[in-house]
Amino acid sequence: MPSAKGRRAGGLTPKxxxxxxxxxxxxxxxxxxxxxxxxxxxxxxxxxxxxxSQVYHxxxxxxxxxxxxxxxxxxxxxxxxxxxxxxxxxxxxxxxxRDFLVKHQEELExxxxxxxxxxxxxxxxTDNQARAKVAAGLARWxxxxxxxxxxxxxxxxxGTVDPDELALATLAALQGGLLLTQIQRSTKPLQTAxxxxxxxxxxxxAA
Amino acid sequence: MPSAKGRRAGGLTPKxxxxxxxxxxxxxxxxxxxxxxxxxxxxxxxxxxxxxSQVYHxxxxxxxxxxxxxxxxxxxxxxxxxxxxxxxxxxxxxxxxRDFLVKHQEELExxxxxxxxxxxxxxxxTDNQARAKVAAGLARWxxxxxxxxxxxxxxxxxGTVDPDELALATLAALQGGLLLTQIQRSTKPLQTAxxxxxxxxxxxxAA
Numbered sequence: 001m002p003s004a005k006g007r008r009a010g011g012l013t014p015k016x017x018x019x020x021x022x023x024x025x026x027x028x029x030x031x032x033x034x035x036x037x038x039x040x041x042x043x044x045x046x047x048x049x050x051x052x053s054q055v056y057h058x059x060x061x062x063x064x065x066x067x068x069x070x071x072x073x074x075x076x077x078x079x080x081x082x083x084x085x086x087x088x089x090x091x092x093x094x095x096x097x098r099d100f101l102v103k104h105q106e107e108l109e110x111x112x113x114x115x116x117x118x119x120x121x122x123x124x125x126t127d128n129q130a131r132a133k134v135a136a137g138l139a140r141w142x143x144x145x146x147x148x149x150x151x152x153x154x155x156x157x158x159g160t161v162d163p164d165e166l167a168l169a170t171l172a173a174l175q176g177g178l179l180l181t182q183i184q185r186s187t188k189p190l191q192t193a194x195x196x197x198x199x200x201x202x203x204x205x206a207a
Numbered sequence: 208m209p210s211a212k213g214r215r216a217g218g219l220t221p222k223x224x225x226x227x228x229x230x231x232x233x234x235x236x237x238x239x240x241x242x243x244x245x246x247x248x249x250x251x252x253x254x255x256x257x258x259x260s261q262v263y264h265x266x267x268x269x270x271x272x273x274x275x276x277x278x279x280x281x282x283x284x285x286x287x288x289x290x291x292x293x294x295x296x297x298x299x300x301x302x303x304x305r306d307f308l309v310k311h312q313e314e315l316e317x318x319x320x321x322x323x324x325x326x327x328x329x330x331x332x333t334d335n336q337a338r339a340k341v342a343a344g345l346a347r348w349x350x351x352x353x354x355x356x357x358x359x360x361x362x363x364x365x366g367t368v369d370p371d372e373l374a375l376a377t378l379a380a381l382q383g384g385l386l387l388t389q390i391q392r393s394t395k396p397l398q399t400a401x402x403x404x405x406x407x408x409x410x411x412x413a414a
Contacts (some may be wrong), residue, residue, distance in 0.1 A: 027307030034333055114327060121320060121328040122391040126241055135390050147214050161406075168387075169403035172396050173376070176383025178374075183327040183342050196376035196407055199368075201412040 020058045022067075023048045028069045028076075032112050036066055036122050051073045066123070066130055071113040074137030078144065087142075088148025089155075091202060098194040101174070106186045113182035115173045116141075142171045152205070159207035166201065218394060223252075227265045227275075230255045234399075235276045239319050242267055243273055243329050276385070280322040281344030285351065295355025296362075303400040308381070312394045320389035323348075324382045349378045359412070366414035373408065380404045 011021060025047035030039040041062055047054050059065040080084075084100060087093035106166065120134035146167035153163040177193030219227060233255035237246040248269055252262050266272040285292075291307060294300035319325065327341035353374035360370040382399030 007291040010367055035244065035329060037242065038333060052241065111332060113331065117390075118328050121325050121386060122242060124320065124389050125318060126245060131390060131392075138302050138390060164220060165399050166403065168396055168399045169380070172383035172400035173380055173403070174383065175386050176379035176381065176400070179324055179328060179382050179386065180345065180379050182331050183324075183345060185338075189375055192372050192375045193379035193383070196373065196380070196404065200403055200410070203407070 016058075019050060019054060023050060023058060024056055024065070024068045024072045027065050028072050028115070031066075031069055031119070032073075032084045032115050036119065041065070063127065063130070066119075066127070067133055070116070070119055070130060070133045070137060072117065074140060077116060078137065078141045079112075081141075082144060085144030085148065088145055089151035090148075091198065091205065093148065094201065098191070098198065101194065102187050102191050105178070105181050105190055110181050110185045110187060114175060114178040117178060138171065138175075142149055142167055145170050149201075152201075157205050158201070159204045161207075166204070168195075169200075170194075170197045212329050223265075226257060226261060230257060230262055230265060231272070231275045231279045232300075235322070238273075238276055238326070239280075239322050243326065248272070270334065270337070273326075273334070273337055277323070277326055277337060277340045277344060280326065281347060284321075284323060285344065285348045289351060292351030292355065295352055296358035297355075298405065298412065300355065301408065302406055305398070305405065306371050308401065309394050309398050312388050312397055313383070317388050317392045317394060321382055321385040324385060325389075345378065345382075349374055352377050356408075359408075364412050365408070366411045368411045368414075373411070376407075377401075377404045394414075 023044060027039065027044045030043055030047055041052075041055055045052055048055075051066070057066075059068065081097075081100075084093075084097050087096060116134060116137045120131065120135065122132040123134065133184055144166055149158065149163035149167050149170075152158050155160075158166070173193040173196065174190075177190035180189030180193075230251060234246065234251045237250055237254055248259075248262055251272065255262075262272075266275065288304075290309075291300075291304050293373040295304060301367055322343045323341060327338065327345070330341065353371055356365065356370035356374050356377075359365050360368075365373070380400040380403065381397075384397035387396030387400075388394055
């Protein structure tokens with residue numbers, strides 16, 4: 001849902017929306033590569049191929065741009081995974097998701113970590129609004145995982161365990177696995193973290 | 208082990224070592240609160256109560272100071288936990304460690320995340336030496352967890368599971384739990400992530 005804040009409200013022309021999207025996508029890539037603090041409005045302007053007044057037309061300051069980047073990454077990553085998340089109601093679906101996540105890190109050569117989690121780590125202590133927006137993005141991810149595990153639970157396939165806690169623990173394993181994968185430049189931590197959760201879910205399923 | 212690089216080699220006087228430590232501790236606190244990019248050498252100088260020439264006497268640039276901060280945080284956190292890590296060879300020891308970690312986050316009001324992991328997230332894509340140093344610090348933490356789990360395994364208390372993989376997954380759960388705890392300002396993610404690993408270890412122990 002577009003926020004009511006900023007100049008997005010009131011509706012942009014299709015061309016305006018396109019320009020805005022180009023700016024946000026350029027900013028997201030730069031911040032993924034070099035962090036928020038390593039990215040200036042001028043860098044974004046050059047990468048998006050727009051004028052300075054265009055950037056400031058859509059975003060009153062860097063803080064507003066950062067918020068748009070958090071929304072964009074949430075939509076790209078969590079929104080993009082939603083069809084896969086909808087299949088997390090079986091061990092097969094969970095394994096396919098795990099394989100997809102590991103393969104994606106291989107393609108990225110283990111660079112960048114989680115685009116949402118990294119923004120959270122960088123901004124949590126200095127920008128409380130950004131922290132809350134990252135929390136909302138991660139909550140959406142957690143919700144996707146949860147609905148699959150709740151379905152398994154409802155079918156009696158998860159024993160007595162709380163599927164909501166399992167979903168939160170899975171998101172934590174994913175985030176920690178992505179961070180260690182980034183730091184070690186190896187997909188092993190992500191694989192191992194997710195496999196541990198799969199092993200736990202398999203035990204619960206058999207309990 | 209002090210690194211041979213920089214001006215530390217060749218030995219500092221006790222007073223020199225004390226001044227150096229004061230600078231590193233001040234930098235570590237500032238970087239924990241506001242990130243590396245949010246911390247200038249001038250901020251560190253003021254917080255440590257030293258002159259600019261003193262800072263540059265010990266650290267040729269900010270990069271050298273950041274490396275010293277990574278070593279300092281590794282020593283403080285992992286070194287400080289080593290007596291507790293030595294007891295991770297039983298479910299009771301693992302539970303006591305989990306309780307300690309959660310209580311520590313309560314005391315910090317869930318601020319800051321993992322001081323080592325946060326540095327890794329911020330620096331991994333822009334400073335490869337810092338990334339490698341963070342990886343080494345986290346490897347030391349993993350090793351502490353691993354030795355307890357290996358002891359359990361050697362006593363036949365972990366079934367057929369690989370204790371090294373369990374240790375890596377536990378470190379990932381810890382890192383992801385700390386990150387989500389920071390972003391959500393709640394200890395629940397950390398608790399839930401560690402409890403999931405404890406549940407898995409308990410299943411393996413009973414298998």
